[in-house]
Amino acid sequence: MNGKQRLVVIGNGMAGARLVEDVVARSGGDLFDIVIFGDEPYGNYNRILLSSVLSGTHDPKDIFINPLGWYEENNVKLHAGVRVTGIDRENRLVHGANGIDENYDYLVIATGSSPFVPPLEGLKKDDGEGFTDGVFVFRTLDDCDLITRFAEGGKRAAVIGGGLLGLEAARGLLNLGAQVHVVHLMSHLMEVQLDADAGATLKRSMEAMGVQVHLNKATTAILGNDRVRGLQFKDGSQLECEMVVISAGIRPNVALAREAGLLVERGIVVGDDLKCVNDSDIFAVGECAQHRGQVYGLVAPLWEQTAVLAERLTGHNPNAAYQGSKVSTKLKVMGIELAVMGSKEPEGTDEVVSYVETGRGIYKKLIVRDGQLAGAILLGDGTNDPLVWQAFDRGTQLPENRAALLFSLAEESGPIETASMPDSAQVCNCNGVSKGQILAAVNAGHRSLKAVCDATRAGTGCGSCKPQVQRILELACDGALVEDASVHYYVSGVALRKPELIQAIREQNLRSVSAVFNALAGGKEDPSSKVGLASLLSTIWGKDYEDERDARFINDRVHANIQKDRTFSVVPRIYGGVTSPDELRRIAHVAEKYDVKMVKITGGQRIDLLGIQKEDLPNVWRDLGMPSGHAYTKAFRTCKTCVGTDFCRYGVGDSTGLGVKIEKRFQGIESPHKMKLAAAGCPRNCSEATTKDLGAVAIEGGAWEIYIGGAAGSQVRKGDLLATVGAHDEVLKYMGRFIQYYRENAKYLERTYGFVERLGIEKLRLILVDDSEGICGRLDADIQAAVEAYVDPWQEAHEPMHPSQFVNLLTIPAEAAPGLHQIEKTFGD
Amino acid sequence: MQTTSADYDETCAAPVVINLGPVERIPLGEGREFAVKGELVAVFRVRAGRLHATQAKCPHREGPLADGIIGGDRVICPLHAFKFELDTGQPIGNECESLKTYQISLSEDGEILLSL
Numbered sequence: 001m002n003g004k005q006r007l008v009v010i011g012n013g014m015a016g017a018r019l020v021e022d023v024v025a026r027s028g029g030d031l032f033d034i035v036i037f038g039d040e041p042y043g044n045y046n047r048i049l050l051s052s053v054l055s056g057t058h059d060p061k062d063i064f065i066n067p068l069g070w071y072e073e074n075n076v077k078l079h080a081g082v083r084v085t086g087i088d089r090e091n092r093l094v095h096g097a098n099g100i101d102e103n104y105d106y107l108v109i110a111t112g113s114s115p116f117v118p119p120l121e122g123l124k125k126d127d128g129e130g131f132t133d134g135v136f137v138f139r140t141l142d143d144c145d146l147i148t149r150f151a152e153g154g155k156r157a158a159v160i161g162g163g164l165l166g167l168e169a170a171r172g173l174l175n176l177g178a179q180v181h182v183v184h185l186m187s188h189l190m191e192v193q194l195d196a197d198a199g200a201t202l203k204r205s206m207e208a209m210g211v212q213v214h215l216n217k218a219t220t221a222i223l224g225n226d227r228v229r230g231l232q233f234k235d236g237s238q239l240e241c242e243m244v245v246i247s248a249g250i251r252p253n254v255a256l257a258r259e260a261g262l263l264v265e266r267g268i269v270v271g272d273d274l275k276c277v278n279d280s281d282i283f284a285v286g287e288c289a290q291h292r293g294q295v296y297g298l299v300a301p302l303w304e305q306t307a308v309l310a311e312r313l314t315g316h317n318p319n320a321a322y323q324g325s326k327v328s329t330k331l332k333v334m335g336i337e338l339a340v341m342g343s344k345e346p347e348g349t350d351e352v353v354s355y356v357e358t359g360r361g362i363y364k365k366l367i368v369r370d371g372q373l374a375g376a377i378l379l380g381d382g383t384n385d386p387l388v389w390q391a392f393d394r395g396t397q398l399p400e401n402r403a404a405l406l407f408s409l410a411e412e413s414g415p416i417e418t419a420s421m422p423d424s425a426q427v428c429n430c431n432g433v434s435k436g437q438i439l440a441a442v443n444a445g446h447r448s449l450k451a452v453c454d455a456t457r458a459g460t461g462c463g464s465c466k467p468q469v470q471r472i473l474e475l476a477c478d479g480a481l482v483e484d485a486s487v488h489y490y491v492s493g494v495a496l497r498k499p500e501l502i503q504a505i506r507e508q509n510l511r512s513v514s515a516v517f518n519a520l521a522g523g524k525e526d527p528s529s530k531v532g533l534a535s536l537l538s539t540i541w542g543k544d545y546e547d548e549r550d551a552r553f554i555n556d557r558v559h560a561n562i563q564k565d566r567t568f569s570v571v572p573r574i575y576g577g578v579t580s581p582d583e584l585r586r587i588a589h590v591a592e593k594y595d596v597k598m599v600k601i602t603g604g605q606r607i608d609l610l611g612i613q614k615e616d617l618p619n620v621w622r623d624l625g626m627p628s629g630h631a632y633t634k635a636f637r638t639c640k641t642c643v644g645t646d647f648c649r650y651g652v653g654d655s656t657g658l659g660v661k662i663e664k665r666f667q668g669i670e671s672p673h674k675m676k677l678a679a680a681g682c683p684r685n686c687s688e689a690t691t692k693d694l695g696a697v698a699i700e701g702g703a704w705e706i707y708i709g710g711a712a713g714s715q716v717r718k719g720d721l722l723a724t725v726g727a728h729d730e731v732l733k734y735m736g737r738f739i740q741y742y743r744e745n746a747k748y749l750e751r752t753y754g755f756v757e758r759l760g761i762e763k764l765r766l767i768l769v770d771d772s773e774g775i776c777g778r779l780d781a782d783i784q785a786a787v788e789a790y791v792d793p794w795q796e797a798h799e800p801m802h803p804s805q806f807v808n809l810l811t812i813p814a815e816a817a818p819g820l821h822q823i824e825k826t827f828g829d
Numbered sequence: 830m831q832t833t834s835a836d837y838d839e840t841c842a843a844p845v846v847i848n849l850g851p852v853e854r855i856p857l858g859e860g861r862e863f864a865v866k867g868e869l870v871a872v873f874r875v876r877a878g879r880l881h882a883t884q885a886k887c888p889h890r891e892g893p894l895a896d897g898i899i900g901g902d903r904v905i906c907p908l909h910a911f912k913f914e915l916d917t918g919q920p921i922g923n924e925c926e927s928l929k930t931y932q933i934s935l936s937e938d939g940e941i942l943l944s945l
Contacts, residue, residue: 454922455922457922457923460910514876524901525876525877525900525901526900526901527898527899527900527901527903527904527905527912528905528912529900530898530900531898548857548858549856549858549859550856550857550858550859550876550898550899551858551898553898553907554896554897554898554907557859557896562896562907562908564890564908566892566893566896801856802856803854804854804855804856804861805856807861808861808862808893808895808896809861809862809863809864809869810849810850810854810855810861810862810863811863812847812848812849812850812863812864812865813848813849813850
């Protein structure tokens with residue numbers, strides 16, 4: 001004896017083998033001698049791909065997950081082709097065929113399910129042994145082989161059952177050159193997953209491929225004596241055919257468990273610990289298990305179960321619990337993309353969003369409950385599946401414009417393109433990460449978006465490739481995606497969402513970043529979270545915020561933008577882009593005096609002085625005599641203007657005057673991300689106000705349109721019209737209101753375009769214009785307080801926060817010089 | 830002060846320890862650079878009180894680590910957010926070589942003592 005316990009698994013299919021894999025991956029081989037029984041004489045294979053084997057697109061050897069060698073390498077004893085005949089719970093013994101007995105300390109039953117074969121007349125041969133020639137079921141590699149050999153030569157084939165497996169079989173037979181009929185008892189195809197309209201769309205697509213579909217047909221008999229000749233239906237009609245594949249559903253394999261006295265209903269009844277309810281050393285996973293009344297027939301729940309069980313068995317997390325799975329599935333039915341999740345029909349006051357395109361066989365339906373996705377059917381177009389999937393899994397609030405979930409509004413590369421991309425293709429253009437590197441990270445066990453991004457740096461630059469990284473992740477883990485809880489947190493180092501975090505900060509009166517770490521993160525300081533917390537605390541507390549400078553990014557410690565050579569760029573504020581000869585002279589003087597490497601006009605209508613040393617910053621500011629332009633921080637940046645009514649012959653509103661007022665009012669207001677604004681004097685929009693975070697456009701009749709959520713950077717988006725108002729003061733009022741609401745409600749580093757799209761313009765109009773929540777007065781007061789609390793940070797030129805605020809290199813004290821001597825003195829007690 | 834010979838190169842008889850002055854020279858939770866015997870060293874003063882010393886430049890693109898954000902004994906380079914462990918110098922989530930680290934301690938008088 002080696003002191004290890006014995007773990008015996010019955011079933012070497014998708015669930016049993018996966019469990020063993022999960023246990024081995026958690027070093028379970030050090031704890032257990034592992035034995036697995038499989039009644040097929042192979043290693044384990046991916047049953048989902050059987051239809052691809054049938055249709056010839058995959059070779060049988062390509063669908064093996066673990067070949068026989070894998071078991072040997074991992075010291076797992078596999079009894080391949082040995083059927084288990086009984087479980088002796090008293091003696092903790094599993095009996096296999098051929099007299100193979102194995103003792104267990106822990107037993108896992110993963111016997112899966114078998115095809116259900118309805119009692120048809122003429123099903124069996126006259127002697128009662130085996131099916132009539134030409135009758136098959138479709139469940140195993142051997143079935144595949146038999147069907148393939150029989151179908152040769154263009155036979156007429158009938159598939160009984162228009163469910164998922166039946167249609168997969170039909171696709172396989174079609175590719176084998178058979179004339180295929182699908183015979184279905186119900187009034188539409190795949191009624192378990194699809195509603196009637198989706199079923200009808202699918203039927204049309206299948207008929208276009210040459211499959212004949214017969215609905216509402218109850219088969220009563222198989223015609224022919226020793227060989228199939230046709231089918232007899234209850235309504236009196238007949239169908240001629242030479243072969244029949246029965247795919248009328250599956251039944252959990254529970255006979256062993258029932259004979260052993262375990263509690264069995266539809267499946268083997270297990271608790272959240274996956275233990276059988278009346279034997280705490282026996283577990284069940286996969287299609288044979290029944291958890292909270294559910295028996296799952298899809299692969300994703302089964303993987304969740306095996307992971308939980310492996311965590312428990314290996315002691316990695318003895319309290320791991322399986323809470324049930326949200327049923328969602330993504331598959332190809334005869335090459336047609338289909339994703340199904342949650343409810344398929346609305347209940348009560350549910351909202352239904354649907355789109356049908358019969359020509360291309362597209363059917364999409366969303367069921368929305370309390371603003372969240374309760375179910376979806378997406379047939380024929382997989383472009384937006386990842387988005388819908390994510391909304392369903394995470395229970396996020398859907399965008400007000402539901403269409404954004406169904407269609408790619410901005411044309412991006414779809415999942416098909418992602419799938420067919422070569423491994424060498426670059427996905428993250430900021431950090432140069434290829435599809436192959438992302439796949440390697442997923443295969444190495446990084447199965448959430450955050451984990452993949454952390455491991456590869458993909459998506460950590462501008463972030464615009466994240467949807468594509470997500471799609472590659474989904475493709476690569478085939479549904480076994482892990483959601484990282486921290487994606488919901490405001491910052492990764494404090495396990496709270498933004499509203500709860502704000503509440504805790506207010507209730508516990510936490511005024512500094514270190515106080516937040518101490519009170520809400522067990523004292524664990526997370527450098528990646530410091531800047532986000534500082535921004536939030538400053539928004540919450542205003543002038544009462546305890547500013548710890550180490551929580552700031554270097555730019556905000558020295559009020560300038562760090563460049564690749566450690567020099568800084570200095571952008572003084574030029575209100576509304578309107579400057580004067582005197583200011584220009586001072587700028588020119590500074591540029592010469594401090595040996596500025598480049599003087600550059602920025603996109604925000606101001607002047608950038610590049611290549612300034614950190615030590616020179618205070619002197620530069622003093623010599624400029626102009627306030628900070630905040631070009632280095634997450635805050636209000638600038639308001640671009642056109643020349644407006646003063647000179648332009650088209651101008652209908654004073655845009656320069658408005659731009660100056662906007663900048664004077666909102667300068668330096670911190671926010672979750674930068675805000676770039678513009679004011680345009682007429683709808684020609686020369687200052688590009690409709691693609692700014694906030695923009696005002698003058699229209700004839702003395703009015704201004706206010707746009708929010710525009711973008712023209714890594715994303716391009718036209719802003720949404722928030723309101724049309726009369727005077728400059730009104731523009732300032734609504735802009736301030738939106739800015740404050742954005743400050744309070746956006747995630748850290750969420751630009752206004754993401755924020756506006758997430759909440760939807762309709763909702764924002766209700767809140768900010770119609771005052772539906774009664775908070776407008778408070779928002780106006782809070783932004784006013786923030787405006788009043790503003791101090792030009794360049795005043796620190798006169799009063800630095802710390803003697804070494806603008807110092808890179810500290811000198812070594814002179815008396816330390818030979819060093820050693822000094823030390824002996826220090827330690828000389 | 831006990832040291833084992835294995836800690837040091839055999840040709841170097843004893844570590845050279847240099848007093849960098851009062852710890853308050855570095856703002857709490859930040860880092861600053863020192864030029865010591867021809868080497869540029871970044872010295873960090875973690876909020877919890879510990880000191881760390883590493884090479885000054887990020888191995889990725891020579892970013893000034895002393896200008897980075899520190900916390901939980903890690904530093905984030907200000908240029909491209911590459912992360913490193915301050916005590917071992919090991920990279921976190923990137924494939925750079927480890928940072929060179931130096932022994933550093935605080936004297937009873939609150940002065941920074943760097944061993945080189």
